[in-house]
Amino acid sequence: xxxxxxxxxxxxxxxxxxxxxxxxxxxxxxxxxxxxxxxxxxxxxxxxxxxxxxxxxxxxxxxxxxxxxxxxxxxxxxxxxxxxxxxxxxxxxxxxxxxxxxxxxxxxxxxxxxxxxxxxxxxxxxxxxxxxxxxxxxxxxxxxxxxxxxxxxxxxxxxxxxxxxxxxxxxxxxxxxxxxxxxxxxxxxxxxxxxxxxxxxxxxxxxxxxxxxxxxxxxxxxxxxxxxxxxxxxxxxxxxxxxxxxxxxxxxxxxxxxxxxxxxxxxxxxxxxxxxxxxxxxxxxxxxxxxxxxxxxxxxxxxxxxxxxxxxxxxxxxxxxxxxxxxxxxxxxxxxxxxxxxxxxxxxxxxxxxxxxxxxxxxxxxxxxxxxxxxxxxxxxxxxxxxxxxxxxxxxxxxxxxxxxxxxxxxxxxxxxxxxxxxxxxxxxxxxxxxxxxxxxxxxxxxxxxxxxxxxxxxxxxxxxxxxxxxxxxxxxxxxxxxxxxxxxxxxxxxxxxxxxxxxxxxxxxxxxxxxxxx
Amino acid sequence: xxxxxxxxxxxxxxxxxxxxxxxxxxxxxxxxxxxxxxxxxxxxxxxxxxxxxxxxxxxxxxxxxxxxxxxxxxxxxxxxxxxxxxxxxxxxxxxxxxxxxxxxxxxxxxxxxxxxxxxxxxxxxxxxxxxxxxxxxxxxxxxxxxxxxxxxxxxxxxxxxxxxxxxxxxxxxxxxxxxxxxxxxxxxxxxxxxxxxxxxxxxxxxxxxxxxxxxxxxxxxxxxxxxxxxxxxxxxxxxxxxxxxxxx
Ligand SMILES: Nc1ncnc2c1ncn2[C@@H]1O[C@H](COP(=O)(O)OP(=O)(O)O)[C@@H](O)[C@H]1O
Ligand SMILES: [Mg+2]
Numbered sequence: 210x211x212x213x214x215x216x217x218x219x220x221x222x223x224x225x226x227x228x229x230x231x232x233x234x235x236x237x238x239x240x241x242x243x244x245x246x247x248x249x250x251x252x253x254x255x256x257x258x259x260x261x262x263x264x265x266x267x268x269x270x271x272x273x274x275x276x277x278x279x280x281x282x283x284x285x286x287x288x289x290x291x292x293x294x295x296x297x298x299x300x301x302x303x304x305x306x307x308x309x310x311x312x313x314x315x316x317x318x319x320x321x322x323x324x325x326x327x328x329x330x331x332x333x334x335x336x337x338x339x340x341x342x343x344x345x346x347x348x349x350x351x352x353x354x355x356x357x358x359x360x361x362x363x364x365x366x367x368x369x370x371x372x373x374x375x376x377x378x379x380x381x382x383x384x385x386x387x388x389x390x391x392x393x394x395x396x397x398x399x400x401x402x403x404x405x406x407x408x409x410x411x412x413x414x415x416x417x418x419x420x421x422x423x424x425x426x427x428x429x430x431x432x433x434x435x436x437x438x439x440x441x442x443x444x445x446x447x448x449x450x451x452x453x454x455x456x457x458x459x460x461x462x463x464x465x466x467x468x469x470x471x472x473x474x475x476x477x478x479x480x481x482x483x484x485x486x487x488x489x490x491x492x493x494x495x496x497x498x499x500x501x502x503x504x505x506x507x508x509x510x511x512x513x514x515x516x517x518x519x520x521x522x523x524x525x526x527x528x529x530x531x532x533x534x535x536x537x538x539x540x541x542x543x544x545x546x547x548x549x550x551x552x553x554x555x556x557x558x559x560x561x562x563x564x565x566x567x568x569x570x571x572x573x574x575x576x577x578x579x580x581x582x583x584x585x586x587x588x589x590x591x592x593x594x595x596x597x598x599x600x601x602x603x604x605x606x607x608x609x610x611x612x613x614x615x616x617x618x619x620x621x622x623x624x625x626x627x628x629x630x631x632x633x634x635x636x637x638x639x640x641x642x643x644x645x646x647x648x649x650x651x652x653x654x655x656x657x658x659x660x661x662x663x664x665x666x667x668x669x670x671x672x673x674x675x676x677x678x679x680x681x682x683x684x685x686x687x688x689x690x691x692x693x694x695x696x697x698x699x700x701x702x703x704x705x706x707x708x709x710x711x712x713x714x715x716x717x718x719x720x721x722x723x724x725x726x727x728x
Numbered sequence: 729x730x731x732x733x734x735x736x737x738x739x740x741x742x743x744x745x746x747x748x749x750x751x752x753x754x755x756x757x758x759x760x761x762x763x764x765x766x767x768x769x770x771x772x773x774x775x776x777x778x779x780x781x782x783x784x785x786x787x788x789x790x791x792x793x794x795x796x797x798x799x800x801x802x803x804x805x806x807x808x809x810x811x812x813x814x815x816x817x818x819x820x821x822x823x824x825x826x827x828x829x830x831x832x833x834x835x836x837x838x839x840x841x842x843x844x845x846x847x848x849x850x851x852x853x854x855x856x857x858x859x860x861x862x863x864x865x866x867x868x869x870x871x872x873x874x875x876x877x878x879x880x881x882x883x884x885x886x887x888x889x890x891x892x893x894x895x896x897x898x899x900x901x902x903x904x905x906x907x908x909x910x911x912x913x914x915x916x917x918x919x920x921x922x923x924x925x926x927x928x929x930x931x932x933x934x935x936x937x938x939x940x941x942x943x944x945x946x947x948x949x950x951x952x953x954x955x956x957x958x959x960x961x962x963x964x965x966x967x968x969x970x971x972x973x974x975x976x
Binding site: 619626636640721 | 779781804805808810812814817819820821822823831832835836837858859860862863864866867880881884
């Protein structure tokens with residue numbers, strides 16, 4: 210099914226390959242357990258999606274107040290029951306699935322994942338639990354509505370999703386006008402409706418959904434002989450397990466017990482139940498809000514928490530670092546050497562965190578701690594740590610500027626009163642630095658509100674992550690992301706205004722009315 | 729007369745620039761000493777060396793017969809005995825007038841806030857700023873700022889007050905109020921060392937006048953000695969120059 214391979218997952222894979230011993234260690238530590246922890250995006254309907262209630266047999270998502278439903282969830286339920294273990298659904302970003310499995314954060318990936326050769330190097334796969342076929346999605350009113358075979362698409366402008374095998378099969382169509390690959394299905398649907406393209410290659414479940422969500426679209430299915438030639442590596446999906454996991458054999462047995470008819474039935478149910486196929490109740494925006502309002506609200510809460518707490522903690526880090534750097538060099542040789550070393554370490558910290566993307570830091574820290582130390586960081590704690598340490602690096606420089614802005618005369622005046630360096634900093638300099646850096650700190654806060662969206666890489670349930678899973682379930686990408694966009698804007702805009710007011714208030718009036726003369 | 733400060737063979741250079749060559753100076757209790765001389769002659773550096781805002785290269789500085797350049801001498805405590813008033817006021821911008829005068833007492837002298845407040849109010853009264861205790865420095869004029877700065881230094885109850893051109897950064901109409909404040913202080917018997925370009929004022933308040941030129945004390949004497957009967961050619965030239973430019 211999904212075969213997207215991002216740079217990031219490659220990096221993580223490399224990290225994993227280079228530490229095989231550690232992977233084994235994590236594995237050994239949790240042989241005996243009662244839970245069957247299954248990782249999925251919960252945002253790839255009809256295989257898996259997120260919903261607000263437990264209707265249609267949805268299962269609670271760990272650490273969140275929402276539920277996961279879909280074909281994968283149904284399969285996971287069957288397997289967990291047969292294994293005699295309790296099913297736990299761990300909502301995990303697509304790129305985070307293999308590392309989460311290898312670091313022992315989950316026991317299995319049931320996420321519509323195809324068992325490619327590439328992936329098989331890192332993880333084991335069970336037998337196939339669903340096989341799909343490729344279809345073309347076109348406009349219902351176009352000349353291609355009655356197409357039966359690939360030949361009928363000669364001359365058509367066709368595209369598919371970037372980095373998928375869907376795109377590579379396009380040239381099997383004789384005389385096709387192959388278009389640039391696109392990033393996501395939303396974009397392709399818009400392109401199709403507007404006539405920029407005549408069709409896109411997709412898989413049956415997505416095609417069924419597209420048709421049902423948008424009546425202007427139509428899915429063309431092909432018979433085996435007239436359609437795309439594909440390898441099972443692409444169209445099959447299997448369950449990913451840790452290398453050498455003894456449960457694979459048992460699970461294969463359970464899978465064999467689910468007949469082909471049963472699979473089709475489960476898939477059709479899933480397609481029927483997926484959030485996108487709800488009865489149309491007026492405006493799509495309202496519908497999305499009705500379905501995901503609580504989800505977005507919780508996401509907003511998480512985003513604000515991470516941004517605010519991260520900015521405050523980062524501010525404290527920045528202040529400590531900034532003030533430390535002002536300490537005069539000691540006269541004693543030994544002390545001076547350690548001062549220099551520590552100062553150098555601080556510079557390294559600042560350079561490294563300012564010089565690398567937060568998204569990469571998140572992945573390295575979150576999965577790295579699990580791999581290297583067998584230590585399972587709480588996702589929210591990890592996210593807070595990453596935001597704080599990142600903000601801290603930026604704030605150190607801002608604080609440095611804020612200290613420079615306090616004129617040297619005030620340092621000297623404090624010194625002349627007999628204050629030590631520490632007293633001068635505490636009483637005179639830091640209070641002014643706090644005021645000086647307030648605008649920049651507010652700016653960092655606003656940036657953090659936006660930038661915490663990259664933490665979706667470690668599956669923190671912040672606003673963007675919730676938006677992504679909502680869009681993955683309802684297939685209304687534009688509308689969903691538009692809502693998310695509006696929420697972000699409202700947040701940042703109101704925060705900016707509030708900060709302006711606070712600054713004004715702090716500065717006080719310009720003139721001073723002297724007290725009345727005493728008798 | 730008892731010596732409070734005694735400077736011997738003081739030397740200070742900034743890189744190649746020899747700023748103080750061989751300074752000997754004594755300040756006695758209750759004395760008002762003014763230091764005059766052209767710009768760049770080392771007056772500020774001398775004052776800053778006395779309270780060790782600059783570290784002298786060589787020489788000795790005694791405070792009540794103790795050498796303050798001894799390695800383990802308690803510097804912060806020494807500085808509390810010297811009040812410093814800067815050309816640029818250097819008030820703490822994060823504090824109001826009262827807090828400016830209290831913070832040193834509370835933080836360094838470890839006085840209670842109540843006691844510190846009483847002392848601060850007394851001294852603000854001396855400089856005529858008691859009606860502005862809640863004002864922030866940004867809300868004050870230059871002359872008012874400098875009077876608060878004097879009040880702040882006085883609140884530490886120092887043995888000696890050091891003034892480094894306290895009126896040079898002020899608009900002309902504000903010079904008078906600050907000089908008047910200082911004159912009042914001089915009459916209370918406070919020990920003061922004042923670097924100034926205000927010759928009339930210097931002549932008026934000084935027990936002793938020191939003329940500095942190119943890093944040395946060129947001439948020293950009573951106000952009359954220096955202003956009426958200067959001996960050195962350099963002193964005469966300096967006075968001639970400065971008095972003429974004043975009349976312009
Ligand atoms: N911190 C410093 N670094 C380098 N040179 C300095 C410094 N402070 C003063 N100087 C130099 O020392 C000389 C004397 O300065 P200063 O004591 O301020 O003179 P005055 O107060 O008499 O005008 C000047 O040439 C000045 O440039
Ligand atoms: Mg000077």
